[in-house]
Amino acid sequence: MSSMARSGRLRPTGMVGTAVAFLAAMVVLQACSAPGGGATPDDAEPGAVSTDLGSAPVTLRMHVNADQRDYMAELAAAFKQEHPTVTIEITAEPPEVLQQNVPRILAAENKNPPDLLRLPTMGDAAKNRLVLNLDRYAELYKWGEIPASQFTQLRVSSDGREKGTGSLYGVGLGFGVVGLYYNKKIAQELGFTQPPATLADLEAMLAKAKSSGKTAMIGAGNSSFLFQLLWLAHAGPQPISEWTLGAPDATIDSPEAVRAAETVRRWAQKGYFPADHLAIDETAAVGRFAKGEALAYVNGNWFAAMLDKQLPGQVGFIPFPLVAMDGRRTAMSAPLTYAIPARSTHHDAAAAFLNWALTSSQARRITIKSAGIVPGGVADQPAAEVAPGTALYDTLTAFQQISRSDGLVAFLGDASEGILAGTLAPQTQLLVSGRVSPEDYVRKIQADYQRDLGR
């Protein structure tokens, strides 16, 4: 508080004094009333719900991330062919701009709110009742037949603190899934004809690559993907799922997580990552893997189509290997989530679009071809024809394997709004550079997690 105390000694004279007095008066006047909260509707449940779109023309306004504009435009055009009365108007913004403005877009008392919105996490928006409760539509459209795990991350308890339980607030049109990309050509040069089956196999491959003068593994220096996959490999999906969804008493401060952090640090110390590991961001990492620089690369299926184009036939993708080979697979996965703002006046049409995008085979084909991710919906619905031997084909197979063993978990970075940029990224940089011990790494993540969730 030293600088606060020092400010007390400034003699308020002239303009400064007037400004200080004015400020103090304003603060005193306002301090008794809390900011915010006034715009919150009481109930975010739709009144009547219907599958009938009527005959009057409807224009749905949709806010999407800029990188999904083409995908959504294709979906919108296909939807209009089936439902000519519904026009979808797309506003695309850079992801960080959209996500920073979401609270304001949702809360603004304007007369023309969007009807559909890309929203990565539901927590605060659901708690503040700014997005529509979709339970009645789930019943109407029989979404109960779709594997429940696809909706887990979109359920929020009524106090907004816990995910995975409570009402449904969004729909995932497609799924991202993280796994291990490997360069088949480098693997063959090193004498490996099969992808690694266990964690020990993978470690042997990395060691061989290093001793042969290759870059064993590439990834962003601040990415916690590898740590989370290793935690999954040691602990299985249950504790990670509970932690990411904010279950009461969930903790990352466990022996398995410490072992995962130890492994990350060991791999860094053994030189499996490039010398400038800390300087590499996601764009640089995928770019250098696409140039054939490294044997292994941990990231999501959303890069598969691009890697197939850059290194045709050379890139494989598998679910990250576990400690033991028992056939179970697990990985983090995030739905490409869309929600209906509570103020939308066209929620029947918006829900009809979401249901169509989830279940129609044409929409599912567009999801694979245009977005390069796995479509949601019922597991045995026909997927688009994709050539075997490509990374894209591998990602679809991997998602099925993981989905079947019920191994889909959310990302550590989605556990709270601040944890990715505020904790995971800087702490992982400290871990790989040996400046924080594996024990302190998980302890700090747990402490910040509890602070973020107000525990």
Add this chain to the structure above:
Amino acid sequence: MTLQQWQGPATHRAGRAGFSPLNARPGRPRRRRVRPQLAGWLWMAPALTAYGLFVLYPLSQTVRYSLYDWDGVGSAVFIGLDNYAAVFSEPELYSAIVHAFELIVFFSFVPTVTGLVLAAILRELSTGAGATLVRTLLFLPQAIPLAAAAIAWTWLYANNGLINQVLREVGLGRLARPWLAEFDTALPAVGVIGSWLAVGFATVLFLAGIGKTDPSLYEAARLDGAGRVREFLAVTLPALRQEIVVCVTVTVIWALASFDIIYVSTRGGPGYQTMVPGVAIVLQAFTAHEVGLASALAVVLLVMVLCVALPLQRLGRPE
């Protein structure tokens, strides 16, 4: 109602409300008493309104938010000074304040000293195309958008960037490293970007100061047998007192309130190594949605800037 009648009570009210009692002197026409005051406020009204609306009001809101635990949209909980306690107890947050003070060396001290030396040298070259060219080049960083400059610098600092290429070419490859990504070099590296930016500003400011100094002072110094160093210490430095204060004030504020360069080049990393209050405020407010905590940090930053800038202003006043 006549003009006189209308103005009578108004004068009375104004007098009671604390307007200057000097105007109440008897024996002068009544309407003269109000006009200068009223006109003054009228002329200031547009600027005062804008200042109140866009500076004082948001400022008071920031102070108000800083007393709450608030996500920016939902309902807020009053928590008193807890946010301020967090600013000074959480290592990630108070280390940001420490980094801001470390940056003063690069943003303020280095450019001021370099600027003084450059200005003294340029004074002697003051005629000719060469001097104009040097002045333009030095001032150029001021004309480049900060974000663009920061991106260019990240390329220079990259592992295969120009700086490392040069080091490898001249046989100093051992020194080559990703400057912005290594824990020990990241803060000095962003500091150098700040120095690059501020040197031109300082030099041009000092050149202007030298330009308005009486040339006879330099002649007198020369006649008295002063060398270049003596001349600099005895004439240039005292003459530039006010410019130096302006330069130090402005650049210290750049250092304490730095944001663009760091947000673009490192985002506060690696670890928390280059985190400064400006970046921390944005991350807390717009990524973590901790509007209360971000506001408290902003208030602390404001107080820090005032504590440094106001005493400096006092130094600048002529005795």
